[in-house]
Amino acid sequence: MNSSRRDFIRSVALGSTAALLGLSNHAYASGKRVVVIGGGSGGATAARYLRLFDPTLQVTLIEPQKRYRSSLMSGEVLIGTREASTLLFDYLKLSQLGIKLVTDRVISIDSEQSTIKTQQGDEFSYDRCIISPGIDFQWSAIDGYNQEITQQFPHAWRGGEQLITLKKQLTSMHDGGNIIISIPKPPYRCPSAPYERASLMAYYLQQHKPKSKVIILDANSTFDNQRGFKKVWRKYPIERISAEEVTAFDASNKRVTTHSGQQIKADIINIIPPQKAGKIAATAGLVDESGWCPVNLITFESHLKNNIHVIGDAAAIGEMSKLASSANAQGKVCAAAVVALLNGESLNPVPLIETSYAIIGPTAAISRGAVFKPTKGGETLTLIADSLKAKKTKRYPLREFYNAHSWYNNITRDIFG
Amino acid sequence: MYKNMLSTAMKITPLRQIIFGLFVLFFSSQTIASPSVITGHITTAILASSCSSCHGPNGVSSGPSIPSIAGIPKEYFLEIMLAFKLNQLPSSVMGDIAKAFSRDELTQLADHFSKKRFVPSQQPFDPVLAKKGAKLHEEFCEGCHEKGGSSAKDKEISILAGQHLLYLRWTLDDFKRNKRQATRKMAKKMRKLLKLEGNAGLDALAHYYASQQP
CATH class of the missing domain: 1.10.760.10 (Cytochrome c-like domain)
Structure with a gap:
């Protein structure tokens, strides 16, 4: 095919997609290379929107897993009201959109040379790189709790096998057995999820093991949507010990110790460990002393390395929660910023919306929606609306439940196509 | 409205x-x-x-x-x-x-x-209720929600036909409880419908709109 014909086809394809999005169809940075690392809510969204915003971009998505295993709705899988298969998403639609998929793990990023190396020995060059590595755990934070031990004592905070192990432990526990869920100090992935998990496990116990209960050891004294959760907990076998941080774990005696010296035994111990930015972010020198990645909050470009953008849980995003919906929102804005920057342009502050639903019973849920706007230079985020702070006349737990399912069905299409 | x-x-x-x-x-x-x-x-x-x-x-x-x-x-x-x-x-x-x-x-x-194309939802519905709903729609709603609720010719109403069933039912409930303000005409029609059929009438309407699928 000669080049003018190719250009013609490209401009037609570009024109139609651009028209679809309401964008003008010129001034694109034709053929520039963007590599996206991590195929979760942030990375998959960014890759998809890069191609939607500018179909001439060469977009490569590098992700070690062939399929994404969602933690959203995993609570329902835990108590058996949802099939585990509905948490799996492949990358076929992204590939059909012209994104090059690489199933591999990134081991290093050279920001001077703008190159990326993978475990299998491949090398990729980029004009800009977006990294969405998710979380890693602070293994030294709890004495006696480490990565190896998670096979018997799963945190189940990244879905997958550990979730299934925890589910098996729950169903096989004897009636009268107790469950400890320990919650770290923020920031951690999905602030309402530990409380959702506690609610659903307690509901399950009430149905199947009426002599059992859930004990929450919470490093925090308050939490989001507290009133909503506590309202349903009145009906459930659940006890929350506030402001008690788990500092040590004794696997052989199935016992935890808190910072005040309390020792508590249980049959199932589900420690949600304190968290930090995903490993590759640290390797690439994107992390500061906080454990997270400081970024400009308009473009998500790293403050530490040029031409690398960090989105999702790993990014330091102030008051905004580490959620799939936050990563999804950041992925879109970051994609737009990358397109703008590759064209030598800039992006004005864009509002970021986070939405989270917590399932609290077989047909009940509660929600939170909040909107943040970056300051002019992208230094900080300002909270401009928050459903938790709004005067609510009435809650509709049943409506929220179906809205939660709708939200899950829609956001996963927005992420994976 | x-x-x-x-x-x-x-x-x-x-x-x-x-x-x-x-x-x-x-x-x-x-x-x-x-x-x-x-x-x-x-x-x-x-x-x-x-x-x-x-x-x-x-x-x-x-x-x-x-x-x-x-x-x-x-x-x-x-x-x-x-x-x-x-x-x-x-x-x-x-x-x-x-x-x-x-x-x-x-x-x-x-x-x-x-400017985006509305895509009717492929969803389960009750055909008996939908049939009853069609009659109620004709009597009470068609005046404004034309063509079985699929038209939004009057720019201040939305498309009903093919919208999600739960959303339709809840919204009807919100109108009934005055959580959403209806026009005087709609409020009057709604009172008449509720007097005649009660909540079952609202169920029927929602199923009728949900039943309209390609």
């Missing part, structure tokens, strides 16, 4: 609305003529992308309850979003999220989604 309420609340006269509309039109046409892709302003595309997390790509929701917003008339979109902004409608998070958008941005979004 929120026009009177909003005009009072926001002191916006129809004339001022028209002037405002022209103003927006002028600037959005400037936007299109601009040589830049994203420079200097938030394009509608980025704004609209923030809706798709909950309402689905291009405003077509998979359901079972969050409504599709593709293809709804811009006047209706704008009015309902302004009502959300003023806490005048029940919602889970929409009321708060609406506050993030300026009137200008909402106008852009209204225009954007009105």
